[in-house]
Amino acid sequence: MNEAYTTEMVQFRRRIHKRPEEGWTEFETMNIVVNRLRELGFKVVMGTKAVNPNFVMGRNPELVAKAMQRAKDHGVSQAFLDETEGYTGCVGIWETGRPGPVTLFRHDMDCVLVQESHDAQHESVAGGYCSERDGLMHACGHDGHTSVGLGVAHWIADHKDELCGTIKLLFQPAEEGTRGGLPMSESGLLDDVNYIICCHIGTNCQLGEIGICRKGFLATAKMDLTFTGTPAHAGSDPEKGRSALLAACNVATTLAGIPRSGQGDTRISIGKLSAGEGRNVVPVHAQMQIEVRGQTEAVNQYMVDNVERIVKGVSEAYGVDYTIEKVGAATNLETSPEVSDTLEEIAKTIPFVKRLVPSDGISGSEDCTWLIRKVLSHGGKAGFFIFGCNQTGHHKGTFEIQDEQSLPEAFEMLTRFLLIKNKVA
Ligand SMILES: [Zn+2]
Structure with missing residues (x-):
């Protein structure tokens, strides 16, 4: 792969890592995302058109108001904040103008309420991008997920002549506590989606490993x-x-x-x-x-x-x-055998992916399951994969992801998926 994409993803990831934002308050992160998507030529849908307020759970309006002020103090424009209508979450849409499927990738943006380690050996301390916000940390790798989305966005713009159909990049708020998935699934933006792919870093996979989840995750309330x-x-x-x-x-x-x-x-x-x-x-x-x-x-x-x-x-x-x-709520994971098979085949073609790890039956919860359920409900197809990193446990202050090596795993999975499903004939 082109090294430039890795460099760019790592830069975005470290910038986002420094300024972690908890669910429904991701205004600085979303500002980075929206500016970049627009710069690349994506149409961006945001505010209540991307997040259906009737399905919002676990959102504290006082916390949101404070977060908007904090984002403003940190250089986010009032015009942008007005555009969000107070709701984080957006979808970047790339229309190639050629007939083909609608493919959507989902990336979550929120952090965890965890104090990041200040140990000199800790990855982000050594690298100079430790969380600046006490008690908040990207301890689940969503900073990586968001950055992969931006890397893929750049790749799409660079490869636009090779692609057909429509590609949507969905940036979701409030995955922690399973709050943001349902209102985005009810935005109408998923209604025409033929393929949806969701992914997560870490869990049961080490660096250089990919896990295809065909089923698993628990429904939760x-x-x-x-x-x-x-x-x-x-x-x-x-x-x-x-x-x-x-x-x-x-x-x-x-x-x-x-x-x-x-x-x-x-x-x-x-x-x-x-x-x-x-x-x-x-x-x-x-x-x-x-x-x-x-x-x-x-x-x-x-x-x-x-x-x-x-x-x-x-x-x-x-x-x-x-x-x-x-x-908060999430449903259990169901996927499509065809898409899971494709993801498995792709993983086998990536040189730095050394091993496929059986990953069915993971017992946490994930609210991208609402987005997937929506796509499956109208005959679309879905897949979920895990890309590895070496970590000491999610939601802990010592969590690390080795971004230079881990992010390219997901980038390759997603861009290669587009080269199969959204490739000009
Ligand atoms: Zn997570």
Whole structure:
């Protein structure tokens, strides 16, 4: 491959790595993406035309407002911020003007709430591009995903005379917490897509390895629960109180006892519970953050139904009010054998890909599954691959990706896919 693409991807990746942005606040990152896509001649769709606000989950308007101000202070123009309508996420569209399929690649842009290591040996410290923002880090490699998208964009512009059909590059916000995929899948921009390819760095693959995921990833629902009780003096008249804390504790233990399903794997995590006002007050407030997962959409729904019934029943028993807010969701991964076979064949032709790693049944969750589901729903085809890097674990401050070697793996997979599916006859 042309070294210039690698150099450029690495530069973008390190620039984005320095300024990590959490879900729904990726204004600086998106500004880099949109400017570059336009410079290359892509049409860009953004704002509520790319992200359907009716399907947005887990987006905090106050956090967004602060992020827009921060981006502005960091040189992003007001005109650009206005164009976003407050929603990060965009699609670059390249129309070749020749008949052919519509192919879409998805790249996520958000970071993780993790403090990056300041160890002198740590890759980004040694390279001088460590995160400038405390408590935020690209510890899942989405900076790499975004940069691969920009590298592929450049390649498309350079090779426009060899391509047919339409190519869409989708840059997604808020993958962490599985929040941004669904609203982009409902934008209408996926409705004409014939092929969708999604990918992720790391996970079970080392540098020089590619994994084709034919199925896997768990369907999931993330929920915030609140309980509101009745205050009372804990000594003089506790009988007049209704404890939100006790209700929440009972909900927590009852949820943990939801029977496993014979229809597929399930998970439940009670990740956070905070409650109460003080020692001698019957607790009025309790908040919980939970998530459930299931091997299929139906099994996940079984978990959600149980959560709803238990929260309702226990709240009634304790005489407290409750709310359940869905703040994230993903479905399980389904792909098309034809596309997976093509990806596998491509991987075998890339000189620096040494090994194909079996990658079905990965048990995390990924919300590109909504984008894929949308494309499959109208007869389009989908594939998912993992490109390797040597890492110490995702979502950890020591996460590293060896960008000079890992990013070309994904770049080659995607551009070679275009040379098969979108090649001028
Ligand atoms: Zn990730």
